[in-house]
Amino acid sequence: MKVRDYMSRDVVSVGRATNMAEIVDVLNKREISGVPVVDGDEKLLGVVTHEELMGIFIPHYFSMFDDLAFLDDLETIEAQTMSEIEPTLFLAEDLMVAEPTTVKPDTSIMKAAALLLNRRLILLPVVDEDGRVVGVLNRGDVSRAFTGSRPGETT
Amino acid sequence: MKLSSFTDPRFVDLSLEGADKVSVISSLCRLMAESRSVSDGDALLRDVLAREELVTTGVGHGVAFPHAKSEAVARVTFAFGRTAEGVDFGALDGEPVRLVFLIGAPKQLEPSRVYLNLMARLSFLMKNEENRERLLNVGSANEVMQLIDSVA
Numbered sequence: 001m002k003v004r005d006y007m008s009r010d011v012v013s014v015g016r017a018t019n020m021a022e023i024v025d026v027l028n029k030r031e032i033s034g035v036p037v038v039d040g041d042e043k044l045l046g047v048v049t050h051e052e053l054m055g056i057f058i059p060h061y062f063s064m065f066d067d068l069a070f071l072d073d074l075e076t077i078e079a080q081t082m083s084e085i086e087p088t089l090f091l092a093e094d095l096m097v098a099e100p101t102t103v104k105p106d107t108s109i110m111k112a113a114a115l116l117l118n119r120r121l122i123l124l125p126v127v128d129e130d131g132r133v134v135g136v137l138n139r140g141d142v143s144r145a146f147t148g149s150r151p152g153e154t155t
Numbered sequence: 156m157k158l159s160s161f162t163d164p165r166f167v168d169l170s171l172e173g174a175d176k177v178s179v180i181s182s183l184c185r186l187m188a189e190s191r192s193v194s195d196g197d198a199l200l201r202d203v204l205a206r207e208e209l210v211t212t213g214v215g216h217g218v219a220f221p222h223a224k225s226e227a228v229a230r231v232t233f234a235f236g237r238t239a240e241g242v243d244f245g246a247l248d249g250e251p252v253r254l255v256f257l258i259g260a261p262k263q264l265e266p267s268r269v270y271l272n273l274m275a276r277l278s279f280l281m282k283n284e285e286n287r288e289r290l291l292n293v294g295s296a297n298e299v300m301q302l303i304d305s306v307a
Contacts, residue, residue, distance in 0.1 A: 016209060059272055084279055089220060097267075
């Protein structure tokens with residue numbers, strides 16, 4: 001089983017100057033969890049997912065605590081929402097995880113699955129020899145591969 | 156965690172000199188380069204100006220947040236400068252900028268949550284008109300520290 005057989009070829013990508021509001025719009029409209037960031041030649045620069053977008057708003061020190069039960073008054077922090085930030089302050093350039101893990105179309109699904117799990121990735125950009133994005137593989141695609149259904153098939 | 160832990164009174168310049176955006180950012184880069192957090196002020200300046208070229212960080216109300224991830228930065232750090240005369244940042248509202256927060260982060264910082272959330276919290280702070288007025292009128296770096304620590 002190869003990545004090319006299960007990846008999504010209908011890839012939506014954004015440029016480095018795309019702002020956070022535009023990225024959220026793309027993710028919501030396409031019902032996807034992350035998006036590749038590409039340059040003018042469609043070469044991969046990075047990936048932005050909901051995780052980076054959430055990172056804007058969730059205080060970084062929360063990551064130090066396993067148990068957040070003692071935090072009972074979060075209204076002040078919750079008031080700090082996207083509507084309070086000028087969207088152009090956060091561009092794909094600022095948000096993206098640069099030089100992300102990628103796979104090739106002929107990478108095995110087993111290897112791609114291991115990368116997704118071991119590195120806790122939401123998606124894997126699929127790139128050609130020149131670094132251009134030709135597809136995206138997500139966890140759902142891997143599940144479909146292992147359960148025997150092709151994209152678009154319903155059971 | 157207090158916002159002041161990402162800066163230092165030495166990184167505050169309440170009489171920032173410079174007639175334009177580049178010279179103002181350059182002055183703040185030099186200020187930060189006097190610390191261990193930034194190894195090369197010129198390299199940081201190049202990275203910050205490259206980010207400015209994409210879209211201005213002059214978000215309006217006389218405030219700008221020039222920023223970049225840079226090889227020259229060892230830890231997430233910011234500097235603050237106030238200019239006597241407003242500087243043209245090509246701000247979204249067309250207004251000149253007097254309050255400038257320069258934020259630098261390591262190039263390979265992953266995840267970049269610390270950097271992103273710091274920038275957001277500074278942005279929330281400056282969304283408040285009263286806070287902007289206070290920063291325009293403070294007389295010392297320590298007063299700046301107190302104000303920035305008032306954000307949740």
